[in-house]
Amino acid sequence: xxxxxFERVKKSTNLHFTMxxxxxxxxxxxxxSNPGAMGYFYDLFRSVYANGGSLxxxxxxxxxxxxxVPEELILAAGAVPFRLCNGAHAFDQAGAExxxxxxxxxxxATVGMLHINRSVHKERLGMVVVPATCDQKRKAxxxxxxxxxxxxxxxxxxxxxxxxxxxxxxxxxxxFTAELQHLTGRKITKKSLGTAINLTNEARRQFRRLYNFRKxxxxxxxxxxxxxxxxxxxxxxxxxxxxxxxxxxNELELKALKGESVGNxxxxxxxxxxxxxxxxxxxxxxxxxxxxxIVAADEVCSSTRMLYDxxxxxxxxxxxxxPSVADRYLKPCTCPFLVLNDDRRRRLKDMAGQFAxxxxxxxxxxxxxxxxxxxxxxxxxxxxxxxxLLFLETDYSQEDTGQLSTRIEAFLESIKAxxxxx
Amino acid sequence: MxxxxxxxxxxxxxxxxxxxxxxxxxxxIYGGYLAIDFGSNYIPAFACPFxxxxxxxxxxxxxxxxxxxxxxxxxxxxxxxxxxGFITFLLMFVLFNKAWCGFACPLGTVQDWITKLRNRFGIxxxxxxxxxxxxxxxIKYVLLALLLxxxxxxxxxxFGMQKLSGDFSTSYCMICPxxxxxxxxxxxxxxxxxxxxxxxxxxxTGLGMAVTGLFxxxxxxxxxxxxxxxxxxxxxxxxxxxxxxxxKKDGMKCTRCGNCYRVCDVGIREIADDLESTMIVxxxxxxxxxxxxxxxxxxxxxxxxxxxxxxxxxxxxxFKRMGGRS
Ligand code: SF4
Ligand code: SF4
Ligand code: SF4
Ligand code: SF4
Numbered sequence: 001x002x003x004x005x006f007e008r009v010k011k012s013t014n015l016h017f018t019m020x021x022x023x024x025x026x027x028x029x030x031x032x033s034n035p036g037a038m039g040y041f042y043d044l045f046r047s048v049y050a051n052g053g054s055l056x057x058x059x060x061x062x063x064x065x066x067x068x069v070p071e072e073l074i075l076a077a078g079a080v081p082f083r084l085c086n087g088a089h090a091f092d093q094a095g096a097e098x099x100x101x102x103x104x105x106x107x108x109a110t111v112g113m114l115h116i117n118r119s120v121h122k123e124r125l126g127m128v129v130v131p132a133t134c135d136q137k138r139k140a141x142x143x144x145x146x147x148x149x150x151x152x153x154x155x156x157x158x159x160x161x162x163x164x165x166x167x168x169x170x171x172x173x174x175x176f177t178a179e180l181q182h183l184t185g186r187k188i189t190k191k192s193l194g195t196a197i198n199l200t201n202e203a204r205r206q207f208r209r210l211y212n213f214r215k216x217x218x219x220x221x222x223x224x225x226x227x228x229x230x231x232x233x234x235x236x237x238x239x240x241x242x243x244x245x246x247x248x249x250n251e252l253e254l255k256a257l258k259g260e261s262v263g264n265x266x267x268x269x270x271x272x273x274x275x276x277x278x279x280x281x282x283x284x285x286x287x288x289x290x291x292x293x294i295v296a297a298d299e300v301c302s303s304t305r306m307l308y309d310x311x312x313x314x315x316x317x318x319x320x321x322x323p324s325v326a327d328r329y330l331k332p333c334t335c336p337f338l339v340l341n342d343d344r345r346r347r348l349k350d351m352a353g354q355f356a357x358x359x360x361x362x363x364x365x366x367x368x369x370x371x372x373x374x375x376x377x378x379x380x381x382x383x384x385x386x387x388x389l390l391f392l393e394t395d396y397s398q399e400d401t402g403q404l405s406t407r408i409e410a411f412l413e414s415i416k417a418x419x420x421x422x
Numbered sequence: 423m424x425x426x427x428x429x430x431x432x433x434x435x436x437x438x439x440x441x442x443x444x445x446x447x448x449x450x451i452y453g454g455y456l457a458i459d460f461g462s463n464y465i466p467a468f469a470c471p472f473x474x475x476x477x478x479x480x481x482x483x484x485x486x487x488x489x490x491x492x493x494x495x496x497x498x499x500x501x502x503x504x505x506x507g508f509i510t511f512l513l514m515f516v517l518f519n520k521a522w523c524g525f526a527c528p529l530g531t532v533q534d535w536i537t538k539l540r541n542r543f544g545i546x547x548x549x550x551x552x553x554x555x556x557x558x559x560x561i562k563y564v565l566l567a568l569l570l571x572x573x574x575x576x577x578x579x580x581f582g583m584q585k586l587s588g589d590f591s592t593s594y595c596m597i598c599p600x601x602x603x604x605x606x607x608x609x610x611x612x613x614x615x616x617x618x619x620x621x622x623x624x625x626x627t628g629l630g631m632a633v634t635g636l637f638x639x640x641x642x643x644x645x646x647x648x649x650x651x652x653x654x655x656x657x658x659x660x661x662x663x664x665x666x667x668x669x670k671k672d673g674m675k676c677t678r679c680g681n682c683y684r685v686c687d688v689g690i691r692e693i694a695d696d697l698e699s700t701m702i703v704x705x706x707x708x709x710x711x712x713x714x715x716x717x718x719x720x721x722x723x724x725x726x727x728x729x730x731x732x733x734x735x736x737x738x739x740x741f742k743r744m745g746g747r748s
Contacts, residue, residue: 152671163552198745205741206501312681312716312744319546331680331694343678346697352676 009094013116016090021049024280028224031289033262035221035255037248041228044236044244045279055082057237060126060184062344065110065140067306068131068156068333070173072325075196075238076188077180079126083234085302086110087278090395098143101137102368105396106278107136111143122148126183129176131156133337134370152179158340160330173326193321195313203233203242207307209249214296215355218261220252222286223272223295230303231279263289268415269296271352273378274371276302281396283296284363285406297355299348300363301335308332336370344374345381352387359415360389361408367395388415430732432739435715437613439525442510443534446526451607453477466515466658467527470600475608480600481511482569482654486592489573512661519665520658523649523708528702529600530649530708536641537687548643549689557704558650566653569594588620596626599637599648645687651704659705668726669709675722682713682723693723715743 005411025045028216034042055061060079064071071081084107086092095103095112114121114128130141138153145151155172157165181187188217210229213220221416229248233241270293277285277300285295298304309332313324334344351357361381364371372393379389450467454475464485469478488504495501515522523530527607540547550558572593575586595601602613616631617623640647649655676697683694687704693713696702702710702723709725717723724734 091656201741201744205745208737208741309677309679310718310741310744312684312718312740314685314712315541315547315727317541317546327684332677346674347677 010116013090013094013112017088018049020088020090020195021045021280024282024286024366025049027161027286027290028228028282031222031224031262034226035248035251037244038225038228039328040244041225041232044101044232045228048235049280053122054119057082061124062180062183063121063125063128065128065130065137066133067301068133068329068335069129069154070176070194070325071388072193072311072328073173073177073180073188073322075199076130076193077177077184078186078192079180079184082125084114084128085234085247085278086113087231087281087396088113089281089398091116092396099140100306102367104136104275104365105281106276106365106368108138109396111140114149115147118147125149127152127179129154133335134368136367152176157330157335159342160326160333160413162302166327166330168324169330170323173329174322177322188318189318190318190321193318193325194316197313197321197325199238201310203238203245203319204307204310206242206245210245211297211304211308213249213252213256216256216261217269217296217356218265219263219267219269219296220255220261221296222262223270223298224282224289227277227282227285227295227298227303228279230307233307234278234302263294264292265368265415266419267292267294268358268419269294269356271296271348271355271357271360272298272363273348273360275365275368276300277363278302283398283401284361284392284394284404284408287401287408288361288412291405291409291412293359293408293415295361296357297351299334299344299351305334336374341374345377348378349381349385352382357387358419359411360387361411362389362391364391364393365395366393388418427731427734428738431734431736432742435711435733440534441712442525443531447528447531449654450476450478450526450528451604463514464511464651465522465526465687466511466654467522468598468600468604468654469530470528470598472585472601472613473594473604473608474610480654481507482598483592483595485511486569486573486594490576490591492577492640493574507566515658516664516666519667520664520707521654521667521709521711522658523655524710527654528604530646531642532543533641533646533648534687534700536638537645540642545642546711547645551645552691555650555689561651562653562656562705565594565651566656568655584730587620587622589620589626593626594653596623596681597629597633599634602634603637649708650688655705662703662705665703666728667709667732668701669703669707669711669714670700670724670726671702672700672722675719679718679720681716681718685712685716687712716740717734 025042029042057080061082062074062079063082063084064085074081085106088109091112092105092109094116095108098111099108128149129152130137132138133156135400141151141153154176157168159165167326177188185199210226214226270288272285288295309328311325311328313321332343334347362375375391382389392404394404450469451473452475454477463478464481465478467475467478471479471483486508488507490623491500497602572586572590574580576588576590579585585630605613609610637648678694680694683691686693687710688708690704690707693702711725711733714723714725714733714735718737718740720736722735724731726732
């Protein structure tokens, strides 16, 4: 009886999810002159989500719940990193059974997805790594363990400013390394880690190429496409992803040389920050670009924060490489779970200048206290800069779309009026 | 010009430095064979005069001799000797700033070779905790002060004390690893002895032997172990701000990613975390410029000479150096 009901819920949830994904893709593709090389990514999402987002990788898959998990080590241990952070309203609703109504959509959707599709995921995920970052993720980790997942809690310091914090984190990563080797039965060697670092650094190099193309004005690429590319990194085969992005970059390079651009030449240039947009919840970036703006830059953990920084190590030996990988995940981090997060303010300010930003849109998932609480300091940072900010509290449902779109249009109008005055 | 600059910024500074150090080592240790002598020039690096064939002279040696004079003679001929000696040192130093340590000092080079050896063996390095690091920072200033005071103390009675015996002549050199280690490279082991001719000398040369042992073991476990204690480094740092070669940082461009700190052999944390200073050379810095090569932010760190950039952090250069390693 119970299982029958579950099967029914599972079926309808996955159906809703597929519809949601389809709808989002339709909106994403519904723009003039999409780059040809984006075809790979559109198809990828369509094929993956048409059958409920299945795990097709060979070998051990390690699920990760946050960008704080060092993927180089997972790769070096011969496993596949797979970021589980979920963006679907259908799964968000399924997660309501486990997490309070006031919890953040992203954490709830991730738990919901792992609940609904537990049969495949339990079988295929060798381990689910939950960094002890924000409260929602931490408690989600406990819930997943109760569901029967092999959960590994990756301990993270709550500040990054002292050397003690850094060493604590390095040790935590060392323990994680041992656990990974235990799970896969493969020893991480200086060679395998070197190869993994080369691969991920190359991914970041190509990501930065895309990032730099987004600085060009008039714009050569839409933010929705850039976000889709980085979202694909969550689950796609790394080498294939790298090739597809390289193709896209080469195409954009030509485009830029020929002086071609997308959208309106004078489109307001938006810097997107706050809670991470994860496919299919690209609601706000899409609304922005549908209303004639361009999301020129983002400072979110589903995109820039995930792929901007590269590992630098000094000596080719594990004793130096592993702590270097660890440093890569802590030192440049600007996630608001860190206390004294001045780096985020500086980063945003720097990006606003580099990308010639006209306005900042700050997404807050209802229930995410951390982003909500940083709202004031970020507002203060830009108070005298002449760059307006728009704070939008939202969740994964589509109910607020009308209201959001009104506010966004008003915001863009005021930017345009300001630009005209100049 | 732009192409040249790009090529330089893409280059691997560590490889260049390795070869330059080799060249400088040859010049400063074996230069005498080729009748090359910067010998009359006092240089701000340990080109130790206890090496017969050297091609330069460590300034600390003449400095200690020249200070051994009654203060009353400061304005006589001997004072002028002290002054000209100091001016030569200063001119040489100002030219390359602390890059003398990273690129030319033979004793620094020997330590880097020992580091390479350790790495070859796959033995991990150790690092200091922050408290140890900050405490030990001061030792070099104490050594420098002692060096100056003991030299002066032989001809003057300082602080109402008796004049010191002549056995304190070049007292720092007696404990300096430059004197014991560098001659080894010319096959000269004569400095590896304890001089029992007087009590003072016994103690000093005995200490010298202990320091030599410490030098080798220290350099093996901790990169540039001795440099963190070096009184020459202390003397240099006093004038570092006047250097023509500079290490500059633009804090606005820094993401505090920590790459620079990660690769710094002497563990200078400020290089990543100081966002205010534009002239970023710290007293332990040897201007090896490894930090510049590890910084992925355009123009965030750079070395300039007379205000012109000579080596600059670039995204392209960073990924070029980091990619395809191992
Ligand atoms: S600090 Fe090191 S490199 Fe510099 S002078 Fe002293 S021993 Fe030589
Ligand atoms: S012993 Fe040391 S301080 Fe004295 S001259 Fe030689 S290198 Fe310089
Ligand atoms: S490597 Fe560059 S960007 Fe990173 S912390 Fe150092 S100076 Fe800052
Ligand atoms: S701060 Fe930079 S130049 Fe100075 S020693 Fe460290 S890595 Fe070398």
